[in-house]
Amino acid sequence: IAGITQAPTSQILAAGRRMTLRCTQDMRHNAMYWYRQDLGLGLRLIHYSNTAGTTGKGEVPDGYSVSRANTDDFPLTLASAVPSQTSVYFCASSNGLAGDNEQFFGPGTRLTVL
Amino acid sequence: AQSVSQHNHHVILSEAASLELGCNYSYGGTVNLFWYVQYPGQHLQLLLKYFSGDPLVKGIKGFEAEFIKSKFSFNLRKPSVQWSDTAEYFCAVNQGNQFYFGTGTSLTVIP
Numbered sequence: 001i002a003g004i005t006q007a008p009t010s011q012i013l014a015a016g017r018r019m020t021l022r023c024t025q026d027m028r029h030n031a032m033y034w035y036r037q038d039l040g041l042g043l044r045l046i047h048y049s050n051t052a053g054t055t056g057k058g059e060v061p062d063g064y065s066v067s068r069a070n071t072d073d074f075p076l077t078l079a080s081a082v083p084s085q086t087s088v089y090f091c092a093s094s095n096g097l098a099g100d101n102e103q104f105f106g107p108g109t110r111l112t113v114l
Numbered sequence: 115a116q117s118v119s120q121h122n123h124h125v126i127l128s129e130a131a132s133l134e135l136g137c138n139y140s141y142g143g144t145v146n147l148f149w150y151v152q153y154p155g156q157h158l159q160l161l162l163k164y165f166s167g168d169p170l171v172k173g174i175k176g177f178e179a180e181f182i183k184s185k186f187s188f189n190l191r192k193p194s195v196q197w198s199d200t201a202e203y204f205c206a207v208n209q210g211n212q213f214y215f216g217t218g219t220s221l222t223v224i225p
Contacts, residue, residue: 042218058213090158104159
């Protein structure tokens with residue numbers, strides 16, 4: 001069982017380019033999340049999804065979009081990347097959106113926007 | 115919006131020393147509280163959580179945390195740290211559909 005996989009592991013991207021970060025889980029979890037981790041700011045929630053077909057905005061959603069076509073996949077898209085989106089991105093999943101459910105995290109994607 | 119404060123950014127301890135890491139959140143109401151740990155080169159993983167009941171919760175590897183509602187705090191403790199506890203520790207709060215993480219505390223345990 002792989003748990004959560006993210007791709008790519010790292011990426012350097014020119015500003016203005018479109019980029020999709022992939023996230024796949026094999027635990028059949030209903031809820032999935034995207035966070036960004038920045039030095040001095042901790043992890044901040046970008047978007048979440050309670051179940052396939054539904055998504056919601058987190059604390060810092062601007063400049064990002066997500067989709068949840070099925071249970072396993074939760075891609076994060078940067079339509080036109082900017083340098084302030086340089087960060088480490090973590091995908092997570094849990095058995096439900098309720099806060100008493102443990103979140104399982106992926107290994108992260110390190111994104112640099114030049 | 116909710117905010118989570120971790121007052122200790124970097125802590126250095128010798129093995130067998132006691133540990134307490136502070137965590138405070140800003141808004142009351144119904145919250146669920148977590149501590150996550152990230153060991154070097156590994157994923158974040160759950161140490162412990164509180165969502166109801168006994169405010170003193172015990173987690174893995176001898177860690178515990180106490181929820182004090184009146185102080186909006188959820189401090190993490192361990193009576194005797196080991197070298198293998200060297201890691202980054204994150205406090206997190208869930209309120210509604212939102213999850214808020216603190217900035218993290220880097221713990222270095224010296225053998």
